[in-house]
Amino acid sequence: MTPERWQKVERLCNAALEREASQRAAFLAQACQGDDELRREVESLLAQEKPAEGFLESPAVKVAAAAMAKMPGGDGGQSFFGREMGCYQILSLLGAGGMGEVYEAHDTKLDRNVAIKVLPETFARDPERLSRFQREAKMLAALNHPNIAAIYGLEEDAGRNYLVMELVPGETLAQRICKGAVPIQDGIEVACQITEALEAAHEKGIIHRDLKPANVKVTREGRVKVLDFGLAKTFAYHSDEHLTQSLTKSQQRGILGTPAYMSPEQVRGSTLDQRTDLFSLGIVLYEMATGRPPFQANSSAELLGAILYKEPISPGRMNTEVPAKLEEIIHKALEKDPSLRYQSATELRADLSRLKREAERQREERWQGEQPIAAPDDAVLDRFFTLSIDMLCIAGYDGYFKWLNPAWERVLGYSVGELTSSPFLEFVHPDDRAAMTAEMQGLLTSHSTISFENRYRAKNGIYRWMQWNATPFPEQQVIYAAARDITERRHAEETLNLFFTSCPDLLSITGCDGYRKMVNPAWERTLGFTAAELKAAPLFELIHPDDRAMAMTQFEKLLAEEKPILFEVRYRAKDGSYRWMQWNATPFPEQRLVYSFGRDINELVELRRRLLDSNSKLRNLG
Numbered sequence: 009m010t011p012e013r014w015q016k017v018e019r020l021c022n023a024a025l026e027r028e029a030s031q032r033a034a035f036l037a038q039a040c041q042g043d044d045e046l047r048r049e050v051e052s053l054l055a056q057e058k059p060a061e062g063f064l065e066s067p068a069v070k071v072a073a074a075a076m077a078k079m080p081g082g083d084g085g086q087s088f089f090g091r092e093m094g095c096y097q098i099l100s101l102l103g104a105g106g107m108g109e110v111y112e113a114h115d116t117k118l119d120r121n122v123a124i125k126v127l128p129e130t131f132a133r134d135p136e137r138l139s140r141f142q143r144e145a146k147m148l149a150a151l152n153h154p155n156i157a158a159i160y161g162l163e164e165d166a167g168r169n170y171l172v173m174e175l176v177p178g179e180t181l182a183q184r185i186c187k188g189a190v191p192i193q194d195g196i197e198v199a200c201q202i203t204e205a206l207e208a209a210h211e212k213g214i215i216h217r218d219l220k221p222a223n224v225k226v227t228r229e230g231r232v233k234v235l236d237f238g239l240a241k242t243f244a245y246h247s248d249e250h251l252t253q254s255l256t257k258s259q260q261r262g263i264l265g266t267p268a269y270m271s272p273e274q275v276r277g278s279t280l281d282q283r284t285d286l287f288s289l290g291i292v293l294y295e296m297a298t299g300r301p302p303f304q305a306n307s308s309a310e311l312l313g314a315i316l317y318k319e320p321i322s323p324g325r326m327n328t329e330v331p332a333k334l335e336e337i338i339h340k341a342l343e344k345d346p347s348l349r350y351q352s353a354t355e356l357r358a359d360l361s362r363l364k365r366e367a368e369r370q371r372e373e374r375w376q377g378e379q380p381i382a383a384p385d386d387a388v389l390d391r392f393f394t395l396s397i398d399m400l401c402i403a404g405y406d407g408y409f410k411w412l413n414p415a416w417e418r419v420l421g422y423s424v425g426e427l428t429s430s431p432f433l434e435f436v437h438p439d440d441r442a443a444m445t446a447e448m449q450g451l452l453t454s455h456s457t458i459s460f461e462n463r464y465r466a467k468n469g470i471y472r473w474m475q476w477n478a479t480p481f482p483e484q485q486v487i488y489a490a491a492r493d494i495t496e497r498r499h500a501e502e503t504l505n506l507f508f509t510s511c512p513d514l515l516s517i518t519g520c521d522g523y524r525k526m527v528n529p530a531w532e533r534t535l536g537f538t539a540a541e542l543k544a545a546p547l548f549e550l551i552h553p554d555d556r557a558m559a560m561t562q563f564e565k566l567l568a569e570e571k572p573i574l575f576e577v578r579y580r581a582k583d584g585s586y587r588w589m590q591w592n593a594t595p596f597p598e599q600r601l602v603y604s605f606g607r608d609i610n611e612l613v614e615l616r617r618r619l620l621d622s623n624s625k626l627r628n629l630g
Contacts (some may be wrong), residue, residue, distance in 0.1 A: 020050045021309045048277075093165040096124055096172070101549050103560065108141070109553070112175060122160060125171040138169065145171055147237050150212050155205035157225075157233045176233045179521065181292070182221035186520035186567055187600055188299045189327050192334065193371075195296035196364045198224070201232035202289060203357035209237075210282040210353055217280065219288040220269040221295060222564070267308050268301055268568070272344045275312045283346040286356055290341025290349075297334065298326035301568065302342065316344065333363050399474070399491040405452065407431040410486060419493050421467030437463035437471050451480050451487065461494065473498040514589070514606035520567060522547045525601065534608050536582030552578035552586050563593075566602060570595050576609065588613040 020039055024032045040047040091098050096113040102123060103110045113124045127141045148159035148171075158174040181198065184190060190198065202224060209216060216223075216237060223236045271287035273280060294302040302320030305311035323330045323338055337359050343349040350356040393400055393413045402411040409428045416427060420435075427435070436444050440462040447460050457479040463471040478489040508515055508528040514535075517526040527542050535550075551559050555577040566573050572594040578586040593604040 017046065017049045018309050018313055020046075022307075024050065093124065093126075093168065093170060094163055096122065098124065101546060101556070103548075108170075109556070115172075121175045123157075123173040123175045125173065127169045141169060141171070147214050148173070151209055151214065151237075153205055153208040155201050155232050155234060156208065157235050174233075176225045176227065176235065178225050178227040180222050181224040181226060181296070182564075183521050184226060185221055185295050185299060189329075190296040190299075192297070192329055192331065193364075193367060195293070196334070196360055196367065197230065198226060198232050198296065199289065199293050200357060200360045200364060202234060202292070203353045203360060205232070205234040206282070206285050206289065207353040207357065209234075210285070215280060215282050216285050216288075217274070218266055218269070219285050219292065220266050221292055224292070267311050268303065270312070270315060271346075272316050273346060275315055281346075282352065283349050286341055286350045286353065287343075287346075289356070290338055293334075293338050293341060294320065294323055297323045297330050297338065300326060331363070331367070333359075333366070337363065399493075401489050401491070403432060403487045403489060405485045405487070407433060419466075419472070420464060426467075435465050437465065439463075447478075448487075451478055452482075455480055455482060461498075464491075514604075514608075516542075516604045516606070518547055518602045518604060520600045520602075522563070534581075535579060535587070550580045552580065554578075563602075566593055566595050570597050576613075579606075 095117045099112045108127045111124045145162040160172040225233045269288045271284040303314040324335050399415045400413045404410050461475050464474050472495045474491045475494045476491050480487050514530045515528040516524050518524050524543050527539050548556050574592050576590045579589045587610045589606045590609045591606045595602050
């Protein structure tokens with residue numbers, strides 16, 4: 009496809025998106041003027057845009073009506089929490105996607121925890137989705153490798169199809185990248201293990217087609233596991249006719265995969281081989297090295313255009329720690345022409361292994377060449393203590409200061425003589441003295457460093473909050489301590505706490521790991537859950553089953569695009585009922601946190617439903 013052809017495709021796609029869905033087919037028929045290939049290309053892009061439309065870009069009344077229409081019997085759908093499926097007791101939700109929901113479960117027969125992927129009942133009636141689900145089981149069963157999550161079985165319970173898989177502990181690579189660029193040595197090790205997994209799959213004639221950080225887990229021991237072969241396919245030349253035939257419908261229905269991690273040939277809908285996975289791995293390598301994706305855009309159409317025609321910014325410009333050889337490896341993996349790319353996972357792993365070996369050799373040489381630094385003399389230490397902005401002191405076991413640096417006078421206003429002439433406990437706020445005495449007793453007993461906070465009286469009579477680190481030296485009968493003025497921080501925390509506790513809206517601070525770090529009392533007033541219960545539950549566990557996949561997509565989009573979003577979902581209350589909530593969420597990448605405001609709009613949604621019913625009746629009367 010030439011750039012001019014792509015611009016025409018993108019222009020038609022954007023024009024189609026401006027029209028109602030019911031009008032698009034007629035528009036494309038006229039605009040493409042018999043060019044069937046052009047129309048298929050535009051329709052493939054439109055298919056990628058659909059997930060972004062459903063909830064946020066539709067009128068609220070339509071969203072509410074559609075969601076209510078999905079509820080069987082109006083009971084809000086069913087949840088698997090606490091249920092048994094065969095010999096498996098469902099414990100918690102791990103994730104959700106286009107191929108179903110994944111739960112943590114306990115195998116009561118073998119007394120072990122496993123992962124259960126459940127194909128939703130509505131999807132089970134779709135022969136294409138059921139075929140893909142069964143194909144995933146067969147492909148996983150064909151793969152036996154330490155870097156690929158194992159499958160234990162394909163089961164059915166009360167008409168529900170589900171996979172029983174190895175439960176892989178640890179965080180996903182996406183969660184790790186969310187904290188920033190991965191250290192170079194760690195990233196190379198992770199990439200080496202991913203290539204080993206791909207090498208094993210490719211030898212079986214299987215390509216993944218959806219390799220991305222969210223589908224890679226890293227255990228605490230550093231073991232990498234590649235997950236989710238739900239979109240995997242066999243090579244065109246592979247001999248397993250049954251698997252190959254099961255792909256026919258999938259190939260006819262257009263592009264499958266995650267747009268941000270597709271190869272150029274995947275975007276074009278061309279025949280795929282193992283090199284498509286190596287391009288996706290190149291994107292993963294880029295993200296690990298820089299903390300950001302190589303291709304960024306405001307729409308799927310623009311993103312796919314970037315994958316086809318734009319070169320990413322060199323990783324070394326994004327992170328100066330990236331070695332030249334790693335940059336060379338990433339660029340070769342991201343070659344748009346498959347013939348110029350790495351031809352096999354074995355070839356890519358060889359380059360990564362050589363880079364890893366060279367990095368280890370250089371680190372060993374640096375370690376051997378390091379010389380011990382001479383200890384500073386007393387004059388140097390005295391200058392250091394004098395310049396320190398922190399308050400440094402030496403206090404005796406008798407309760408009096410023995411030595412203080414000038415920072416004390418700058419912060420509290422006292423001279424050294426005034427501070428050393430009275431027991432230090434006299435300067436502590438009366439309400440904090442008992443705790444301070446207990447801290448000192450514990451310090452002298454344990455002989456270890458402790459940290460604590462208290463209020464100290466300044467010379468003007470105002471108390472200031474101090475944060476302390478203190479270490480005892482029993483042989484000298486003294487305590488060495490460093491203090492920092494945190495008054496402004498404490499005041500800010502008190503203001504924030506007052507805002508949190510008094511605000512009628514539901515407020516929360518969520519980490520990139522998908523767990524709430526802080527919630528205000530409005531949650532308990534609205535949904536009935538305590539703060540402890542909410543912090544212990546994964547972010548998506550309380551969301552209605554029909555809304556979870558959309559909510560997860562929005563959360564990933566929020567973290568990737570670093571822009572505020574507004575959306576509506578149903579939340580489960582402690583009494584089991586579901587309530588409609590409207591959320592406004594804003595990411596703060598430098599803190600690795602998401603700040604969210606939620607409002608109960610259950611009555612508003614009910615009003616929308618009544619208005620919709622009234623309009624429908626009026627149209628029928630007319």
